[in-house]
Every structure is written in C-alpha cells, then in structure tokens.
Amino acid sequence: MNSIVLTLKESPTVPLEAECLSPDVFAPLRRDEIAALPVFLGKHQHRLDDFFTVEGDGGDEMEIRGDVGRVKWIGRGMTRGKIRIVGNAGMHLGASMKGGSIEVTGDAGDWVGAEMTGGSIHIRGNAGGQLGAAYRGSLSGMNGGTILVEGSAGMEIGMRMKRGILAVKGPVRDFAGLQMKGGSLFLLGGAELRTGAWMIRGTIVCGKPIPLLPTFSHACTYSPTFLRLYDRRLHERGFSLPHRLGEGGYRRYSGDSAVPGKGELLIWQPSAGAPG
Numbered sequence: 369m370n371s372i373v374l375t376l377k378e379s380p381t382v383p384l385e386a387e388c389l390s391p392d393v394f395a396p397l398r399r400d401e402i403a404a405l406p407v408f409l410g411k412h413q414h415r416l417d418d419f420f421t422v423e424g425d426g427g428d429e430m431e432i433r434g435d436v437g438r439v440k441w442i443g444r445g446m447t448r449g450k451i452r453i454v455g456n457a458g459m460h461l462g463a464s465m466k467g468g469s470i471e472v473t474g475d476a477g478d479w480v481g482a483e484m485t486g487g488s489i490h491i492r493g494n495a496g497g498q499l500g501a502a503y504r505g506s507l508s509g510m511n512g513g514t515i516l517v518e519g520s521a522g523m524e525i526g527m528r529m530k531r532g533i534l535a536v537k538g539p540v541r542d543f544a545g546l547q548m549k550g551g552s553l554f555l556l557g558g559a560e561l562r563t564g565a566w567m568i569r570g571t572i573v574c575g576k577p578i579p580l581l582p583t584f585s586h587a588c589t590y591s592p593t594f595l596r597l598y599d600r601r602l603h604e605r606g607f608s609l610p611h612r613l614g615e616g617g618y619r620r621y622s623g624d625s626a627v628p629g630k631g632e633l634l635i636w637q638p639s640a641g642a643p644g
Contacts, residue, residue: 372424376434391449394426497522567631584623
C-alpha cells in the first residue's frame, strides 16, 4: 500500500485550513499534484508545499510530521485509509469522518470527530472540547465510529451524539454528554459539572464518582454484563473498564428528568478494600 509523508516546514502564524489532507484526496495523485493542492491561510490561497515538504506519491496511508496544532480540518469527511500525525493536531480533526483511521501521538484541538459517522480516531495525548459533538445549530453529533483519548478532554464532549463509542482515560470538563441521544460515553477519569444534562437516551459510564444533577434518580446498583463486551473491545486499544465481580458495582441513575429523558449514568462504586 502506497504511503506519503508530509513534514511541516514552519508552524503558521494563524490557523491553516487544509481540508485536502485526506487519503480520499491523495490516493489518485502524484507527488507534484499533491504539492499543488490548495490550502488557505486566512483569506489567501496557497499551495500545500508552501507549508509542507512532500515525499512519495498518493495512497491510502499518510503520515504528517511536526506540530500541526494550527492546521484545521485534517481528515475531514474521509472514508478510507489511515492518517498518522506525529505531533499535535488542530481543530476539526476527522470532522464528518465516515471511515478509515486517524492516530495522533500528541494532543488535539476542539471538535475532534464532530458529526462523524464511522471510522476511528485515537489521541495519545489530551484533547479539547466538543469531541464527537454536533456543530452549533445541528441536531445530532457523532452517529457512529470510535473516538479514544488517552489524556484529558474539554467541555461538551459527546454533545447530541446518537451512536458510536467515545472513551476518555483522563478527567473531562463540564457538560459531558450534553443533550445526548444515544451511543456510549466512557469517562474513565471522571468529569466536572452537569454530566448528562438534558440527555434523552444513551449510556454514560464513569470510572470515578462525579457530581450529579438533581434530575437524575438512583435505580439500582449492579454489574452490567454488557460492559464486559465493551471492556474486551476497548482493552485491545489500551483501555480498561472496572467491572470485575467482587471489586464493586455500578450505581445506575436514570434521567435527565428535566427533558424528560431515558438515558442512564453508570457510576463505578468500588467495594470496601477493593482498588478504586
């Protein structure tokens, strides 16, 4: 399988919009055609090779080297192939993604995987807010696919998500799962305030205690069998869920009754003397 390597020459002074950075665009092109692809710095159009050195011809795999934290829209709408970013990534990474995979060795900005419907994104560092979320005015966020973050994340992750898996190892900020309509959100490092606010459906799993809205009501404490299946799938990617019998159970809360909603919050409660 052909692959191409892009190396950032110098970080742009303002965000660079580079929707062309996708295997769907690169696959049929030669190196000189890729180098001439348009990117936008503010209102001005430039060539891709004004900012990146280009090695190799097009294919379904691409590697981007350097701190591209100011490069937006990488992998937008991609349907196939693989992008590996050695460094940080900018806003809207994998937005509207339908297939393929993206891996980032560093941190990522806001709106990672916004409104994606398929594929997978793996962030080795921290991420910003609005992961897998709906854009302002849109009725639904991610509707399939997987987003994994090994560090922390910002506000409103999973906002209006309908399907898919979103898992974060570290702590996340306010409004996780805001207006959630479905899917599975795993907050392994806990969350700040207003988790699940106005959620209608879906499941939020918390590995640590979190502040609860008063519009969520306790239903029971148990060990859901289905979480073992999720754990098996996530374990392959380096994520683990607390679920073992004898070590604790999940307190199940239903809500948000302010909507009213039929979502569920599952909060891990370790047994006395068991590891948290």
